[in-house]
Amino acid sequence: MSAAPIVLETRGLVKRFGGITPTRDVSLRVEAGARHALIGPNGAGKTTLINLLSGTLAPSAGTIRLDGLDITRLAPYRRVERGIVRTFQISQLFGELTPLQSLALSVSRRLGIGGSLWRRLGADARVAPVCETLLRQFHLDDVQDQKVARLAYGKRRLLEIATALACRPRVLLLDEPVAGVPEGERQEIFDIVGALPADVSVLLIEHDMDLVFRFARSVTVLVDGAIFAEGDAASISADPRVAAVYLGETAPVGSGRG
Amino acid sequence: MFALSLDLILGYAGIVSLGHAAFFGIGAYAAALLAKHWNPDPWLGMAAAVGVATALGFFTSFLILRGSDLTRLMVTLGVASILYELANQLDWLTGGADGLQGVTIGALKTPFGAFEFDIAGRVAFGYSAVMLVACLLLVRRLVHSPFGFSLQALRDNRLRAESIGVPVNARLVAAYTLGAAIAGVAGALLAQTSGFASLDVFDFHRSAEVLLALVIGGTGYLWGGLFGAIAFKLLRDAISAWTPQYWNFWLGLFLVVLVLVGRDRLVRPWTGWRR
Numbered sequence: 001m002s003a004a005p006i007v008l009e010t011r012g013l014v015k016r017f018g019g020i021t022p023t024r025d026v027s028l029r030v031e032a033g034a035r036h037a038l039i040g041p042n043g044a045g046k047t048t049l050i051n052l053l054s055g056t057l058a059p060s061a062g063t064i065r066l067d068g069l070d071i072t073r074l075a076p077y078r079r080v081e082r083g084i085v086r087t088f089q090i091s092q093l094f095g096e097l098t099p100l101q102s103l104a105l106s107v108s109r110r111l112g113i114g115g116s117l118w119r120r121l122g123a124d125a126r127v128a129p130v131c132e133t134l135l136r137q138f139h140l141d142d143v144q145d146q147k148v149a150r151l152a153y154g155k156r157r158l159l160e161i162a163t164a165l166a167c168r169p170r171v172l173l174l175d176e177p178v179a180g181v182p183e184g185e186r187q188e189i190f191d192i193v194g195a196l197p198a199d200v201s202v203l204l205i206e207h208d209m210d211l212v213f214r215f216a217r218s219v220t221v222l223v224d225g226a227i228f229a230e231g232d233a234a235s236i237s238a239d240p241r242v243a244a245v246y247l248g249e250t251a252p253v254g255s256g257r258g
Numbered sequence: 259m260f261a262l263s264l265d266l267i268l269g270y271a272g273i274v275s276l277g278h279a280a281f282f283g284i285g286a287y288a289a290a291l292l293a294k295h296w297n298p299d300p301w302l303g304m305a306a307a308v309g310v311a312t313a314l315g316f317f318t319s320f321l322i323l324r325g326s327d328l329t330r331l332m333v334t335l336g337v338a339s340i341l342y343e344l345a346n347q348l349d350w351l352t353g354g355a356d357g358l359q360g361v362t363i364g365a366l367k368t369p370f371g372a373f374e375f376d377i378a379g380r381v382a383f384g385y386s387a388v389m390l391v392a393c394l395l396l397v398r399r400l401v402h403s404p405f406g407f408s409l410q411a412l413r414d415n416r417l418r419a420e421s422i423g424v425p426v427n428a429r430l431v432a433a434y435t436l437g438a439a440i441a442g443v444a445g446a447l448l449a450q451t452s453g454f455a456s457l458d459v460f461d462f463h464r465s466a467e468v469l470l471a472l473v474i475g476g477t478g479y480l481w482g483g484l485f486g487a488i489a490f491k492l493l494r495d496a497i498s499a500w501t502p503q504y505w506n507f508w509l510g511l512f513l514v515v516l517v518l519v520g521r522d523r524l525v526r527p528w529t530g531w532r533r
Contacts, residue, residue, distance in 0.1 A: 080421065093418060096413075097414065106422045
């Protein structure tokens with residue numbers, strides 16, 4: 001395919017939970033600047049794979065490399081320092097903080113002042129502009145001072161993604177970012193994500209096939225924890241085997257929307 | 259102030275502790291022992307108390323990183339109990355069950371001159387008030403810093419805090435150690451102003467009472483601990499004056515109602531039942 005360098009690579013990744021093996025021998029390569037989608041039927045192990053990449057779960061076997069360096073055993077926060085940032089399928093937010101505080105915390109951490117004891121949060125002049133831009137982009141500026149726990153569902157989804165972007169990722173792992181977001185706002189979220197700098201790699205889990213094939217250039221299909229098919233978006237959408245195991249199953253949903 | 263230090267740990271960092279008296283107690287003993295055997299200067303005693311409590315907090319903080327809230331309750335309770343027994347057994351050092359008596363605290367040297375601790379307790383009160391305000395300002399500063407917000411973030415959602423790059427364990431250790439240090443200040447104040455340190459400082463009642471004071475005042479508010487402690491004292495005095503035999507019953511009833519109804523609704527009934 002293209003000659004872009006590989007940023008994130010897994011080799012023979014395995015995760016077992018007792019008798020269940022949600023990840024079987026997954027060797028995945030994400031290029032610099034990739035717009036890579038991870039699809040597959042429910043229970044295929046997509047979220048488990050994201051958890052392994054972000055460090056939330058430790059793999060039973062196999063290695064994960066970032067820029068050729070082994071990060072398999074690195075704690076999640078260390079991976080964030082190196083640029084692997086994720087979002088969650090079910091919003092994981094700070095209920096008692098406000099959106100502004102949540103973003104300011106992420107930005108402060110990235111600037112290396114996240115552990116500062118003495119200055120007020122946001123006292124650094126570099127923090128506020130970044131937060132303002134994100135709040136505006138994600139239509140959160142009108143609720144920026146409300147507690148997150150009181151926000152509407154849609155706003156929380158937006159904040160979920162904004163919080164990840166505040167960490168300025170190099171590799172962004174999006175776990176169903178638009179689940180539950182109204183139709184009209186979905187494309188907008190993808191436009192923001194798509195407008196990330198060209199060297200940022202995005203790995204996306206998404207069930208809406210229209211969005212997947214509009215957004216992704218390369219696609220990996222997971223079935224039963226193993227890689228079933230891989231390739232560029234066009235060849236995957238044309239692959240009859242993929243259609244049989246996956247698109248066939250969700251076709252009624254997709255056609256209902258389209 | 260003791261309640262304030264627990265607020266930092268519980269209200270902001272979300273670590274439950276039933277053994278906070280450990281740090282209070284060790285601060286009290288450290289200050290009393292130093293004054294009795296080496297140097298009666300109160301500032302020196304305060305420094306020693308903070309140092310010892312900080313060290314203890316730092317080392318025991320690794321115990322609270324593992325396990326769930328219930329385990330933490332037990333571990334913190336255990337640490338306080340061990341110290342209680344230690345203070346009880348090492349009677350050559352601590353005076354055992356009789357307590358550490360005959361502690362004389364030297365004059366308080368300040369830029370405004372030296373003050374002897376007087377019987378009426380005016381100097382003691384001023385000294386305590388100054389230390390309290392100093393600690394309040396310190397903690398206020400802390401909770402508004404990125405560090406403080408990262409504590410609140412990991413209390414709200416540890417998973418997400420890690421995912422935006424907050425080193426969760428390091429933060430917990432730091433918060434617990436800081437809380438221990440401030441509890442040490444409180445303990446030293448007690449020993450220095452009363453000239454006495456006894457087993458009572460390590461007592462489970464103390465850990466429990468401070469937790470109650472904090473629950474009354476509200477966790478996660480800076481003033482919660484302070485108001486809670488005052489409210490708890492007033493309430494206890496008022497009820498025990500009114501009905502000396504059954505004050506525990508009424509206090510208990512009040513706490514049950516408070517927890518069931520919720521403080522916000524009790525203080526501000528108009529906020530209603532929605533949330």
